Amino acid sequence: MKNTLILHINDTSIDEALLSQAADAINQNKTVILPTETVYGLGANALNSEAVEKIFIAKGRPQDNPLIVHVSNMNMLEKCVKSIPEDALSLIHAFWPGPLTLILEKSDLIPHNVSAGLNTVGVRMPDHPIALKLIDLANTPIAAPSANRSGKPSPTTAEHVISDMQGRVDVIIAADHSRIGLESTVLDMTHNPPMILRPGGVTLSQLQMLIPEITIDPQVHHSVDSPRSPGMKYTHYAPQAEMTMVRGDHSKVIKKITHLMDEHKHLNCAIICAEEHIQDYPNQNCLSLGSLSNPAFMASQLFTILRKCDELQLDYVITEAFAEEEMGLALMNRLKKAVGYKILDV
Ligand code: TXA
Numbered sequence: 037m038k039n040t041l042i043l044h045i046n047d048t049s050i051d052e053a054l055l056s057q058a059a060d061a062i063n064q065n066k067t068v069i070l071p072t073e074t075v076y077g078l079g080a081n082a083l084n085s086e087a088v089e090k091i092f093i094a095k096g097r098p099q100d101n102p103l104i105v106h107v108s109n110m111n112m113l114e115k116c117v118k119s120i121p122e123d124a125l126s127l128i129h130a131f132w133p134g135p136l137t138l139i140l141e142k143s144d145l146i147p148h149n150v151s152a153g154l155n156t157v158g159v160r161m162p163d164h165p166i167a168l169k170l171i172d173l174a175n176t177p178i179a180a181p182s183a184n185r186s187g188k189p190s191p192t193t194a195e196h197v198i199s200d201m202q203g204r205v206d207v208i209i210a211a212d213h214s215r216i217g218l219e220s221t222v223l224d225m226t227h228n229p230p231m232i233l234r235p236g237g238v239t240l241s242q243l244q245m246l247i248p249e250i251t252i253d254p255q256v257h258h259s260v261d262s263p264r265s266p267g268m269k270y271t272h273y274a275p276q277a278e279m280t281m282v283r284g285d286h287s288k289v290i291k292k293i294t295h296l297m298d299e300h301k302h303l304n305c306a307i308i309c310a311e312e313h314i315q316d317y318p319n320q321n322c323l324s325l326g327s328l329s330n331p332a333f334m335a336s337q338l339f340t341i342l343r344k345c346d347e348l349q350l351d352y353v354i355t356e357a358f359a360e361e362e363m364g365l366a367l368m369n370r371l372k373k374a375v376g377y378k379i380l381d382v
C-alpha cells in the first residue's frame with residue numbers, strides 16, 4: 037500500500053503551491069491522478085518508461101493497451117509525434133483543448149510501453165485548468181488512462197478515484213465532477229480516411245464539418261473479435277448486476293421492461309431510464325440519467341449511475357436505449373458495453 041497524498045484543489049481558484057506538489061511528483065516519476073474535462077486520469081511522466089510502468093501496475097491494466105498522452109502546448113505535441121499532418125492541425129485548431137484524442141505516428145521520445153509496442157501514439161490537450169496547469173508546471177507530457185481499476189467505469193468524481201485508487205498511487209488531485217463525464221473521442225489519423233475508434237465529447241458531425249470523409253469503426257456499434265483500438269476488446273464498465281437493454285417503440289419498451297421486472301421481482305432490480313419515463317414504471321426502482329432534452333447531461337451521469345448499481349448491490353438492471361446521435365452515440369456505446377451487448381429489440 038502506498039501512502040497516497042490527497043490534494044483538494046478548486047477548479048476555479050487553483051492553489052499553485054499545492055499543485056506544484058503534484059508536478060514535483062510527476063518529475064520524480066511518481067503517479068498522480070488528475071482531473072480532466074472528460075474523466076479523471078491516472079498520470080505519470082510520458083517520457084519515462086519506469087514512470088509509465090507504474091500506471092499499468094496501479095490500474096491492473098493489460099500491457100497491450102496503449103495510453104493517451106496529454107500535452108498543454110504545441111511544442112510538447114511536436115516532441116511526441118513524428119509529424120503533424122495538415123488535417124490533424126486543422127482539427128487541433130478547432131477542438132483543442134478538448135475531448136479529442138488524435139492517433140498519430142509516435143516519435144522516438146515516447147517509450148514503447150506508452151504505445152504498447154505500436155508505432156502510433158494517442159495525444160490530446162485536455163480542456164481543464166488543473167490538468168493544463170499541472171502539465172505546464174511539470175513541463176513534460178503526461179500519459180494517463182482513465183483512473184479506474186481495470187473493468188470499472190471511468191471515474192468522474194473525486195470520491196470515485198479515492199475509492200478505486202487510494203493506496204495505489206502517490207498523489208490524487210481531488211477536484212470537481214468531470215464536466216463531460218465520458219472519455220474523449222479517439223480519432224485514428226493514420227487511417228485513410230481518418231476513423232473514429234471511440235465516440236466521445238467531440239461528435240462525428242462536428243468532425244465531419246472539417247473532414248467530411250471521417251468514418252466510424254464498426255466496433256463502435258457492435259462487439260467485434262479483433263478491434264482496431266486495443267482498449268475496445270476488454271470488458272468495460274460492467275456492474276456486478278446482470279444487465280439488459282430494451283430498445284424499440286416506447287410503448288412496447290414500457291411493456292417489455294415492466295414484464296421483465298415482474299419476472300425478476302425476487303431479485304434486487306432497477307431500471308436505468310430518462311427522467312421523463314420514471315412515471316411509466318410505477319412502483320419500480322428507477323435510476324434516472326436526466327432529461328432527454330439534455331443528452332450531454334445524460335452522458336455525464338452514466339458512470340455515476342453504473343457505479344450506483346454496485347453501491348446498491350443490484351442483481352438485475354434493465355436500461356432503456358437512447359437515440360444514437362450527437363452525444364447519444366458515445367452514451368449508447370458505453371451503455372452497450374455495460375450490458376455486454378445484450379439488447380432486446382421490441
Ligand atoms: O478522455 C480520455 O480519453 C481519458 C482522459 C484521462 O484523458 N483517457 C482515457 O484513456 O480514456 P484510456 O486509456 O482509458 O482509453 C484510451 C483508449 C483505449 O481504448 C486505447 O486502446 C485507445 O484509446 N488508444 C490509445 N492509444 C492508441 C493507439 N496508439 N492506437 C489505437 N488506440 C489507442
Ligand code: MG
Pocket residue numbers: 181182190
Ligand atoms: Mg479507460
